[in-house]
Amino acid sequence: MRTRLVNISHLLTGNLVGSVVGMLGFLVTARALGATDYGVLALTYSYTRAVGLIVGFQSWQPLIKYGAELSGEEHLDDYRSLLKFGLVVDISAALLSYLVAIGFALLFGPLVGIGGNTIEQVIIYSTVLLFQINGLPTAVFRLAGRFRLLAYGSVVGGIARLVLCAAGLLAGMGLLYFVIVWTLTQVLGSVVVLGMALVEIRRQGMRRFISAPLKGVTERFKGLLSFTIGSNVELTVRSSASEFDTLLVGAFTDPAGAGLYHIAKRLGRLVVQIGVQVQAVLYPDVARLWAQGDLAMFRRTVLQTEIMLAVFGLAMVVGTVLGIQPVLDWTVGKAFAGAGPLAMVQMMAVAIIMSGSALRTALFAMGRQLAVLKVVLVSTLMFHATALTMIPLIGAMGANIANVVMGIVGLIGLLRVYHSAFSAES
Numbered sequence: 190m191r192t193r194l195v196n197i198s199h200l201l202t203g204n205l206v207g208s209v210v211g212m213l214g215f216l217v218t219a220r221a222l223g224a225t226d227y228g229v230l231a232l233t234y235s236y237t238r239a240v241g242l243i244v245g246f247q248s249w250q251p252l253i254k255y256g257a258e259l260s261g262e263e264h265l266d267d268y269r270s271l272l273k274f275g276l277v278v279d280i281s282a283a284l285l286s287y288l289v290a291i292g293f294a295l296l297f298g299p300l301v302g303i304g305g306n307t308i309e310q311v312i313i314y315s316t317v318l319l320f321q322i323n324g325l326p327t328a329v330f331r332l333a334g335r336f337r338l339l340a341y342g343s344v345v346g347g348i349a350r351l352v353l354c355a356a357g358l359l360a361g362m363g364l365l366y367f368v369i370v371w372t373l374t375q376v377l378g379s380v381v382v383l384g385m386a387l388v389e390i391r392r393q394g395m396r397r398f399i400s401a402p403l404k405g406v407t408e409r410f411k412g413l414l415s416f417t418i419g420s421n422v423e424l425t426v427r428s429s430a431s432e433f434d435t436l437l438v439g440a441f442t443d444p445a446g447a448g449l450y451h452i453a454k455r456l457g458r459l460v461v462q463i464g465v466q467v468q469a470v471l472y473p474d475v476a477r478l479w480a481q482g483d484l485a486m487f488r489r490t491v492l493q494t495e496i497m498l499a500v501f502g503l504a505m506v507v508g509t510v511l512g513i514q515p516v517l518d519w520t521v522g523k524a525f526a527g528a529g530p531l532a533m534v535q536m537m538a539v540a541i542i543m544s545g546s547a548l549r550t551a552l553f554a555m556g557r558q559l560a561v562l563k564v565v566l567v568s569t570l571m572f573h574a575t576a577l578t579m580i581p582l583i584g585a586m587g588a589n590i591a592n593v594v595m596g597i598v599g600l601i602g603l604l605r606v607y608h609s610a611f612s613a614e615s
Contacts, residue, residue, distance in 0.1 A: 346378025
């Protein structure tokens, strides 16, 4: 547990810095653009991110699951082929995401709140999808225990973005400037992380992994293809709630309403990073424990992590209720005061969802991705049913309530599947 906490601290430090820098970039942008133009940028960002997650693959999940089972020189060739498989999946998904983002925006954009001037911004910002090759770097750093590199590598683009956004605020620049800045700095961050991953692969002695044969890789790693596809489907379903919520608010209200909701959501993402980074450290460990059959240590590790996340989530809810309004007034200004109540409810949803992070990780390590998919599907359907009912009635708050409902349903489902899985093993 001590080792995990050290690794988590590295990831949290780097990602907290990255998240805070990213949040400051959003706040500076919001102050520069005002509620309406910031809402256009928020819709552009949310749409592009949603397409990237829905079309893309979480290739790091199968790479870690099967890579964690390989050790020693005799498995070096297999590991090289596995990494090349992940890179091919990443590149293919990046290209497809870009084409889908442009095509869907031109044909059906108004259906998801993307219309008029927003389409022009989407065409520019969608360029980031071509460079979204994240699965391979994530798997390489996590399997090697190089959490420090993973944590700090992505900060470069965020710092550049903050500096350029601050310059734009002082110079009185408009929406187009900030869209270009966000595009270029996002690309910079992706390129830096990928470059660091390639250096790490070289350091591990795999200088020519690009030339590794792919033929037979799905036979050598039984279930690799189905696991990869399953992780994509699970992410697609989950992302339809976590990324389309801003678009739904924009479609049923207006860009200003979407901007308020997005500010509240960005504050929640600072806390979501805690759960994400805990998963990052936990997944390789529990995958190895499960492969070794050490069920007692497996259960203990998951329980410790769940308790830690639940306590932290509760503390963040209390902190948000007490301090959100002064923070908003001091940062984005009184024009965004309406985001305060939204942030309070959003933080409740985040705390609930984060509490299930370790359970989801454990179930993936156990090979129960299909069961996780079923839970995600049910909870996502509950989100959409609630959102489509509540947003037209009460605006952006309806999306926050829908997130709370989704979190509760998802947590209950994950707990039931986890306990059932262990009962089947005993």
